[in-house]
Amino acid sequence: MHPNPAFRWPKTAHDQDDADERAALEALIANIGFGMIFASTPDGPRVAHVPVFSTGDGALQFHLARGNALSRSLPGSTALCVVNGPDAYVSPDWYGGGDQVPTWNYVALELEGPVRKMEREGLIALLDDVTAVNEGRLAPKEPWHRDKMDSDRFEKMVGAITGFEMEILAWRPTVKLSQNKPAEMIENAARALEDQGRRAVAHMMREFAPK
Template sequence: MHPDPSFRPKDADLAALLVREIGFAAIFASTPDGPRVAHAPVVLGADARTLQFHLSRGNGLTKHLGGAQAIAVVQGPDAYVSASWYTAADQVPTWNYVAVEMEGRVRKLDREELVGQLDALSESHETRAGIDPPWTRAKMSAAIFGKMADAIIGFELAISAWRPTLKLSQNKPADERARVIEGLKAQGHGALAHLMEQLGGRG
């Protein structure tokens, strides 16, 4: 998390909304082999207190996660900010970005919980994709689904700390922020520019 408090969202629900909408995280943990990271789709619990994910049994992090303290990071849009977009003197280039860190203890899921996670994950994204009828595992052979499920392990991170950062030039005057927004739009970073317009002033 960025140390400047002006980059922390004031809306308590915004971090959870970003995690649900982006739906993909990097999972970091220490192992006897050194620090490791894995990348996985995630399911945030309804109460925003748990984050579920699954990894291949062959992933270098898998055998070390049960009982470990880990950090999950969900990243949104980001872009370079040119110092030439400012009018004030003695400015330097920087980077605007959106990131949400979640820390907590990880537990291994049992088979029923893993299947529930997979069902929730596909249901959520099939709905968003507008697929009609949506894909479900009922369309698969039960034996093949079982074999594929055997190749992965499910986990749940009990979130003890949220550390979101929305670095959207909130520490700059309104006229400078407007120039950054226009510069980002010209570079094709429309999503980040839109966030600055909608959220940057409020955090």
């Protein structure tokens, strides 16, 4: 989490209380759907890059290959998950005034908590959930479902991975979008980022600019 309190999750017309903020963070996880899991192992710190799925009730689910260095160390340990949103370099020239320095705007969410190993039924449910969400975004394509696979092949693939669930005890968002700048400078930089094709960052800068 960035130490500057200006870069906490900002309150907007759409985020009036903690429940709204939590819903916005859940939406961030759902929209990105991918994160990094960090934990300590006997061989030192390790990270895994994985699809992630929020259950909506305070848990984050993911799976790893059985051969992953984290698979043996995660059960019963405390882990950190990082979900990265849009990011972009910001040139000081784009602000259009003042004595500015180069910076990087970004959105990121850190999640921390204890991890347990999931039973086989839970792992299969996770795979179905992740597939359904992502296939649903491909409409009008007919959604893929594991029923299209040979059952023996599916069982073999499931046997090669392990499912995990993190109980989220800490939510630490950083939304660094030039909120510490005047509104005119934010708009100037947002227009420049649009010209560079970084529309997601430009949109969020406008959405969360101080009102």
